[in-house]
Amino acid sequence: MRSNKINNIDLFTQKANEQFEKHIKTHSKRALEIIDKKINWKELLQPVEQKLNQHKSTLSEAGRKAFSLEVIIKALLLQTIYNLSDPRLEEEIADRRSFQIFLGLTSGDSIPDETTICRYRKQFALLGIDQLLFKTFYDQLKQSHIVLEKGTIVDATIKQAQATPRSKKDKDAGFTTKRGKHYFGYKGHIAIDEQSEVIKQVEFTKASVHDSMVFDQLVDLTEEAVFADKGYANKQRSQKLESLGIFDGILAKGYRNKPLTKAERKFNRLLSTVRNKVERPFAYMKRILGYARCSYYDYQRNRFEFLFAAFVYNIRRMLTLTA
Numbered sequence: 001m002r003s004n005k006i007n008n009i010d011l012f013t014q015k016a017n018e019q020f021e022k023h024i025k026t027h028s029k030r031a032l033e034i035i036d037k038k039i040n041w042k043e044l045l046q047p048v049e050q051k052l053n054q055h056k057s058t059l060s061e062a063g064r065k066a067f068s069l070e071v072i073i074k075a076l077l078l079q080t081i082y083n084l085s086d087p088r089l090e091e092e093i094a095d096r097r098s099f100q101i102f103l104g105l106t107s108g109d110s111i112p113d114e115t116t117i118c119r120y121r122k123q124f125a126l127l128g129i130d131q132l133l134f135k136t137f138y139d140q141l142k143q144s145h146i147v148l149e150k151g152t153i154v155d156a157t158i159k160q161a162q163a164t165p166r167s168k169k170d171k172d173a174g175f176t177t178k179r180g181k182h183y184f185g186y187k188g189h190i191a192i193d194e195q196s197e198v199i200k201q202v203e204f205t206k207a208s209v210h211d212s213m214v215f216d217q218l219v220d221l222t223e224e225a226v227f228a229d230k231g232y233a234n235k236q237r238s239q240k241l242e243s244l245g246i247f248d249g250i251l252a253k254g255y256r257n258k259p260l261t262k263a264e265r266k267f268n269r270l271l272s273t274v275r276n277k278v279e280r281p282f283a284y285m286k287r288i289l290g291y292a293r294c295s296y297y298d299y300q301r302n303r304f305e306f307l308f309a310a311f312v313y314n315i316r317r318m319l320t321l322t323a
Helices: 014-023 027-038 041-054 069-082 086-095 097-103 114-127 129-143 211-218 235-243 262-288 299-321
Strands: 151-160 174-178 181-193 199-206 225-228 247-250
Touching: 027 097, 027 299, 041 069, 041 129, 069 086, 069 097, 069 114, 069 299, 086 097, 086 114, 114 129, 114 299, 129 199, 129 299, 151 211, 151 247, 151 262, 181 211, 181 262, 181 299, 199 211, 199 299, 225 262, 235 247, 247 262, 262 299
Parallel strands: 151 225, 225 247
Antiparallel strands: 151 181, 174 181, 181 199
16 A cells, blocks of 8 residues: 655654754755745745635545645745656655755655645645735745835746647637747736846736736836836836836837837837846746746646746745845
């Protein structure tokens, strides 16, 4: 009979874990140790627990003790950080001491199996737990004065669907065209803090939604400046920013009968030095997290995946800014 418990008592006691923490200082283990200490887990998980209670969500399996919320959230973070499938995540938790210490597991504790992880993800996505976690962690960063919120930079990236259009497996994805190339999937929209480069706000839509349609959800109009590429250029938008005393850093857009002037092109180049910062979170997700395209066949779980990638990016910024 299959067991999902840590069975080696000699190796996986709390005392053995403490010895491992003391003597083994791998880069991966050290990073997890710092993350565990710097995040206020109680504060992070409290609103999640409240929301789950409101929906009377019961995620425990019959005959099996429910996992703590902290173990599940941390397991999902590990999955995002190390780009692991559900089966591989289960294997790595069983095999890697650093993962077990991060999750707070010792001898005799059950390990979340792939089915459990899959069920929690689906339930969390349906309830918007990903959005709640992202916002709560961002609030922690604000309270720590890591984010100043003086300037906001807005942008979007295309995430291709896991399914092909012909398969009809993903009925939530949409089509878009960029530089003459056609895409089927979704868009991740973000706003970052200009100075800290922390992601402030995230929206996730089907790919057919134009970037500019999400602008109002990404900015709160209390910042001193807003930057974006020419896809967001809009006369009414510029007038609104000006009326509120907010610097308009949206790149000017040329038209067929009205090309950009030399001064506008020069101004665009200056603005681009600031605006280009927003490309870094997308590059981090793709190159470091291995998040090149969507993994699932529906909007909710794909949004969950994008939000968790943004969550992990903000954790990385926290480590960098507080080092």
